Amino acid sequence: AVQILGSYGAFAAGFLARPLGAIVFGGVGDKTGRRRPLLYSMGFVGIPTIGIGLLPSYESIEIMAPVLLVLCRLIQGLFMGGEFAGVNIYLLEGHQKKNLGTNTGYLLSSGIFGAILATGLGALMTMDSIPSWGWRVPFLLGGLSAFCVYLFRRKVSETTDFIKENVAQSIIASPWKEVLLR
Secondary structure (H helix, E strand, C coil): CHHHHHHHHHHHHHHHHHHHHHHHHHHHHHHHCCHHHHHHHHHHHHHHHHHHHHCCCHHHHCCHHHHHHHHHHHHHHHHHHHHHHHHHHHHHHCCCHHHHHHHHHHHHHHHHHHHHHHHHHHHHCCCCCCCCCCCHHHHHHHHHHHHHHHHHHCCCCCCHHHHHHHHCCCCCCCHHHHHHHC
16 A cells, blocks of 8 residues: 555656646746747656666665655656646747647647557556566656657747747746736
């Protein structure tokens, strides 16, 4: 029972940190543009993801293993919160407003299809059918794929809406103040 609660706690930690990531990266994006936070959120989400895949076992570092796992999940959730909110805003302010519904539909459905695929694979594979280190492979591949996306995003341009606001020098100095006073 304690192991199951610990697993759920580690899983929940990532989701609890997501709103904070959206707030932090959203604030950076409001001031510096959408491209930079998207680069950083994807570039850094791979670090805790690989960290989870490389974590030592409980037998080798005892209580520090679950502590490090929860810490990695919190950091991962922080960056994923910035990532998901940032991609949505990038699409909203992007170049093809006529395809906004389709593009956000792809974004949302990709996460759902990924969850369905992972659930299906989890149902097919039991802990008896994979090696003891097999659970690490998806985290290592996920961290590597985050790095590949980071390399791709280095070539992505800034949104047209932000460029227009920047040229017009109408970027709000304190976006949170503006939101809270309305």
